[in-house]
Amino acid sequence: MYLQKLEVHGFKSFAQSATLEFQRGISAVVGPNGSGKSNIADALRFVLGEQSMKSIRSKKSEDLIFSGSTKRARMNMASVALHFDNHDHMFPIDFTTVVIQRKIFRDGENQYYINGAQVRLKDLTELIAKAKLGLKGYTIINQGMGDAILESSPKERKEIIFEALGLKEFQLKRADAIAKLSHTHVNLEKAEGITREIEPHLKFLKRQAEKIEERQELEEKLRTLERMYMHTRLRAVDAALDQRKQQAGAHERRIVELREAIDAISLKLDTQGEGVTHSFEGVSHLEAELMKEEVQRNSVEREIGKIEGMIAALEGAEERFVALDVGYVREKLEQLNNNLADALHSDSHDALRSAVHEFSQKLNALLHEVRSGNVSVKADQKAVDKSHQLREEGRRLSGLLEESGKRVREIKEQMRGIYAAHDAEKEKTFVLRNEKREKELTLLREEEKFSAVNAEAEHFYREREVLHKEKEMLESRGVDFRIGDDAGGHSADEEETRRNIERLRLRLENIDLIDENIKKEYDETLARYNFLIKETEDLRNAISSLHKIIEELDGMISVRFKDAFKKINEHFNEYFSLLFDGGSARLEMVAEERELTGEEGEIVRERKEDYGVDVDVSLPRKKTTGLAVLSGGERALTSLALLFALVSTSPPPFLVLDEIDAPLDEANSLRFSKILHELKSHTQFVIITHNRETMRQADTLYGVTMQEDGVSKLLSLKFGTPDDMVV
Numbered sequence: 001m002y003l004q005k006l007e008v009h010g011f012k013s014f015a016q017s018a019t020l021e022f023q024r025g026i027s028a029v030v031g032p033n034g035s036g037k038s039n040i041a042d043a044l045r046f047v048l049g050e051q052s053m054k055s056i057r058s059k060k061s062e063d064l065i066f067s068g069s070t071k072r073a074r075m076n077m078a079s080v081a082l083h084f085d086n087h088d089h090m091f092p093i094d095f096t097t098v099v100i101q102r103k104i105f106r107d108g109e110n111q112y113y114i115n116g117a118q119v120r121l122k123d124l125t126e127l128i129a130k131a132k133l134g135l136k137g138y139t140i141i142n143q144g145m146g147d148a149i150l151e152s153s154p155k156e157r158k159e160i161i162f163e164a165l166g167l168k169e170f171q172l173k174r175a176d177a178i179a180k181l182s183h184t185h186v187n188l189e190k191a192e193g194i195t196r197e198i199e200p201h202l203k204f205l206k207r208q209a210e211k212i213e214e215r216q217e218l219e220e221k222l223r224t225l226e227r228m229y230m231h232t233r234l235r236a237v238d239a240a241l242d243q244r245k246q247q248a249g250a251h252e253r254r255i256v257e258l259r260e261a262i263d264a265i266s267l268k269l270d271t272q273g274e275g276v277t278h279s280f281e282g283v284s285h286l287e288a289e290l291m292k293e294e295v296q297r298n299s300v301e302r303e304i305g306k307i308e309g310m311i312a313a314l315e316g317a318e319e320r321f322v323a324l325d326v327g328y329v330r331e332k333l334e335q336l337n338n339n340l341a342d343a344l345h346s347d348s349h350d351a352l353r354s355a356v357h358e359f360s361q362k363l364n365a366l367l368h369e370v371r372s373g374n375v376s377v378k379a380d381q382k383a384v385d386k387s388h389q390l391r392e393e394g395r396r397l398s399g400l401l402e403e404s405g406k407r408v409r410e411i412k413e414q415m416r417g418i419y420a421a422h423d424a425e426k427e428k429t430f431v432l433r434n435e436k437r438e439k440e441l442t443l444l445r446e447e448e449k450f451s452a453v454n455a456e457a458e459h460f461y462r463e464r465e466v467l468h469k470e471k472e473m474l475e476s477r478g479v480d481f482r483i484g485d486d487a488g489g490h491s492a493d494e495e496e497t498r499r500n501i502e503r504l505r506l507r508l509e510n511i512d513l514i515d516e517n518i519k520k521e522y523d524e525t526l527a528r529y530n531f532l533i534k535e536t537e538d539l540r541n542a543i544s545s546l547h548k549i550i551e552e553l554d555g556m557i558s559v560r561f562k563d564a565f566k567k568i569n570e571h572f573n574e575y576f577s578l579l580f581d582g583g584s585a586r587l588e589m590v591a592e593e594r595e596l597t598g599e600e601g602e603i604v605r606e607r608k609e610d611y612g613v614d615v616d617v618s619l620p621r622k623k624t625t626g627l628a629v630l631s632g633g634e635r636a637l638t639s640l641a642l643l644f645a646l647v648s649t650s651p652p653p654f655l656v657l658d659e660i661d662a663p664l665d666e667a668n669s670l671r672f673s674k675i676l677h678e679l680k681s682h683t684q685f686v687i688i689t690h691n692r693e694t695m696r697q698a699d700t701l702y703g704v705t706m707q708e709d710g711v712s713k714l715l716s717l718k719f720g721t722p723d724d725m726v727v
């Protein structure tokens with residue numbers, strides 16, 4: 001990489017557009033005092049993003065824009081563009097030419113461009129840093145800044161050397177790693193803190209979540225059992241209900257039958273009752289008749305008795321006993337025969353009976369007289385007539401009595417018939433009643449059975465209702481009854497299932513009901529905890545890898561620094577003795593010792609090895625050593641020796657030196673130009689100078705002039721070999 005050209009327009013005294021084309025090697029800018037040469041160095045600083053006004057010799061941004069002169073108006077914008085050849089891709093972008101540009105306006109606005117595209121200052125600074133073109137170090141060494149490295153403190157010197165060696169980048173990386181490390185430590189502490197905070201809560205949540213899980217498992221089991229039980233039970237209940245319905249139906253039919261049968265019997269009984277009553281109807285009449293007959297018979301019998309008494313009494317008076325003779329017997333028998341013959345002619349049956357009766361009696365009396373041998377002789381005809389009359393009456397009455405007896409027998413016969421019929425009716429009623437009673441008893445039993453079956457059915461209805469409600473409730477809790485429909489089909493024991501359900505319900509009651517959200521919280525907290533554990537691990541890994549990086553960087557920086565430091569020292573001594581024609585110079589690493597107050601107020605000494613860099617010189621032919629005693633020229637020579645030592649050890653792509661050779665005498669100017677000649681193969685030089693020797697070394701020479709118009713003008717004086725130089 002090298003500078004190709006610089007374009008300035010409106011910057012400080014460069015009111016006109018001016019272009020400086022550079023070549024590899026040395027480009028010198030010459031011109032009278034105040035013509036605007038240093039403004040070119042300022043333009044280079046400016047375009048590289050310098051933010052310090054002081055570094056570009058200004059107070060405010062307006063000072064950077066051409067402020068006008070008596071002959072020329074002021075300008076409103078200053079622009080500087082710097083072209084690089086980037087074939088070696090020192091700038092890590094895909095362009096072989098990189099143009100950086102900066103514009104500034106009167107209002108202070110700055111604009112930055114990379115290859116024509118506007119960018120932020122940050123982008124520009126980063127790009128420049130990537131190409132290792134530091135501003136801080138020695139890329140542009142201004143007039144009077146030559147001995148800056150000598151003026152600096154040991155620590156600053158070390159910094160400058162670091163930058164010159166390109167170690168700044170690693171230092172920055174190291175600082176970055178350290179910052180990251182402390183940041184990581186903070187994060188680790190935070191993560192560990194939160195982890196510690198979470199742990200007890202997580203334990204608590206875990207226990208709760210386990211309980212929830214246990215509960216869920218039990219609930220799941222319970223649901224399965226409930227489902228099983230519900231199925232079995234519903235089936236059983238349905239079957240029982242069907243059975244009870246059938247039974248009830250059968251009983252009901254039987255009841256209806258029985259009732260009909262009973263009604264039929266009742267009806268029969270009613271008719272039967274009438275029959276019984278009717279069967280008695282003739283009895284009272286017959287009884288009355290019988291009674292009447294009896295009464296009549298009694299009176300007839302009494303009458304007959306009376307008559308018999310009277311006849312007996314009359315017989316005493318009418319009869320006298322005389323000896324029986326045959327005449328008498330014949331007379332009697334003839335009489336009897338007549339009487340009988342008379343009677344036989346009678347039409348009346350009764351009269352005949354009476355005549356026979358009388359005949360019999362008379363015959364008997366005659367027989368009696370014959371046996372006794374005596375005959376009663378009637379004393380009195382009247383009495384005999386009376387007696388005859390009475391006997392007649394007696395016969396009539398006897399007839400009556402006989403008739404009545406016959407009648408009584410008839411009546412009794414009739415009554416026996418009625419009683420028999422009545423009894424038969426009664427018997428029938430009795431049988432019917434018994435039948436009815438039996439049926440009624442059966443009916444009662446059937447009704448009892450019916451109501452028992454109904455009660456059972458009612459019980460099953462209620463159970464079914466409860467089961468259905470429970471089922472609905474379970475369904476609302478998400479139990480899917482369509483799943484495992486046959487779960488209950490193989491259920492071992494309904495009772496056992498029911499007991500298990502009870503046991504599970506009891507167990508569930510004893511497990512605290514925990515908010516389901518706890519589970520979610522547990523999962524989240526666990527995830528967070530795991531994340532934190534992982535993060536803690538990552539952070540620990542990051543810390544150890546950062547330590548490793550720092551260690552590696554430290555190792556590398558230390559090795560490179562030591563290596564380079566040795567070389568710088570060699571070159572420093574070399575250039576020093578060359579410029580001073582003798583003597584020696586060296587750089588030394590110094591430690592820093594500090595007194596600190598310890599934790600208990602004690603004084604602690606802290607020593608930091610390799611803290612900074614000290615410069616030690618010993619001039620030729622002089623006894624004094626050290627920087628303090630050097631003259632102005634000697635200081636300038638020493639800083640040049642050091643600058644060249646740095647440049648030769650770690651050559652920068654380009655170096656701008658602004659009148660750094662001013663204090664050199666002729667002999668030293670020669671030596672200076674010799675050294676430049678040595679170094680230009682590795683570093684491109686832009687040198688603002690009044691020194692002829694330096695001009696002689698230049699490959700390109702520009703002259704800067706300023707007329708009365710106050711505008712700097714460029715003049716290409718030499719382009720090619722030093723021999724063509726025209727001043």
Ligand code: ATP
Pocket residue numbers: 011012013031032033034035036037038039040062063064065066067068710
């Ligand atoms: P020397 O050889 O004495 O160091 P030089 O050539 O380096 O001089 P510079 O310091 O570069 O000179 O230029 C200074 C000149 O630039 C002064 O004349 C100053 O007036 C002019 N100048 C500086 N800033 C502006 C500006 N903003 N507008 C116009 N002219 C300016």
